[in-house]
Amino acid sequence: MNDDLKQEQMARINIYALLSRLTMSELDEGLLKSIEEDENILSFFPTYKTWKKRDKYTRKELIEQYLNVDFTNLFLLHLIPYESFYIREDQMMETGGDNPVQAIFNAFEFKVELDKARVMAADHIGIELEFMYELCKAELKALEDGNTQIAVQLAQLQYGFMKDHIIEWMPMYLMNVKNESGTAFYFDLAEFTLEFIMSDFQYLSDLKEKEYKYTV
Numbered sequence: 001m002n003d004d005l006k007q008e009q010m011a012r013i014n015i016y017a018l019l020s021r022l023t024m025s026e027l028d029e030g031l032l033k034s035i036e037e038d039e040n041i042l043s044f045f046p047t048y049k050t051w052k053k054r055d056k057y058t059r060k061e062l063i064e065q066y067l068n069v070d071f072t073n074l075f076l077l078h079l080i081p082y083e084s085f086y087i088r089e090d091q092m093m094e095t096g097g098d099n100p101v102q103a104i105f106n107a108f109e110f111k112v113e114l115d116k117a118r119v120m121a122a123d124h125i126g127i128e129l130e131f132m133y134e135l136c137k138a139e140l141k142a143l144e145d146g147n148t149q150i151a152v153q154l155a156q157l158q159y160g161f162m163k164d165h166i167i168e169w170m171p172m173y174l175m176n177v178k179n180e181s182g183t184a185f186y187f188d189l190a191e192f193t194l195e196f197i198m199s200d201f202q203y204l205s206d207l208k209e210k211e212y213k214y215t216v
Contacts (some may be wrong), residue, residue: 001143005214009140012200016133019193023075024126025118026068029059044192051184070183079176083123086169099166101165108157110134125173128166132158132200143214152212159204167201170194191216 018041021031034043036059042049053062075081083101101123105112110131112122119127135158142151170193177190207214 001146005143006040006140009136009143012203013133013136013140015196016129016136018130018134019189019196020126022189023081023193024072024124025131027063029063032059032063032067044058045185045188047184047188053184067185068073070181070186073182074177074180074186079173079180080119081125081173083128083165083169084121086172100111102126104161104165121189124167125170128170131161132166135161151214153210155204159201159208162197162201162204166197170197 035045048054053066057065073079084099099122102112102121104110105122112119112127135154139151139154139158142148142154174190174194178187178194181187181190
């Protein structure tokens with residue numbers, strides 16, 4: 001496995017992990033500190049980087065007075081970060097076992113602890129991004145082990161899940177987040193997440209066009 005492919009896969013894993021975490025629950029001081037002190041990650045948040053409130057408030061104050069308030073508005077109260085809300089004609093959330101995303105997770109033994117994750121259904125944006133993170137991680141391991149056949153199957157699954165699920169609703173939700181955001185941080189998060197999922201879907205589409213011929 002060549003270094004370029006490994007770095008590319010590691011980047012996908014790390015970004016999916018970060019986006020899943022940030023869309024699943026509120027920020028804490030440790031996470032915000034790690035974002036602000038990593039120039040590569042901070043580059044994903046250009047508006048937040050120059051946000052004037054950063055000069056006026058401590059991280060704790062920013063989180064308590066602005067960022068957590070914005071998260072609650074965007075992810076818990078006024079906007080609905082669930083696929084079923086966007087794809088069902090009646091705009092009802094599917095919280096039961098009939099949720100098609102839950103069926104996929106069950107098939108691949110991807111366990112979702114709804115109470116622990118503080119979400120109401122498996123088709124939450126953070127859970128779907130976490131599923132992609134797990135698939136990317138498994139794909140990298142298969143490539144490192146020299147098991148290209150398994151890696152291809154995992155890449156095919158990623159493409160299918162992106163095409164049939166993530167791309168079908170997440171861009172609409174993220175555009176709403178951008179429009180409704182009250183802080184630079186969550187504006188940037190929505191914009192970067194949107195750009196990344198579209199870019200990653202193009203990557204997976206190109207890999208499919210190449211008949212999943214990895215340069216290993």
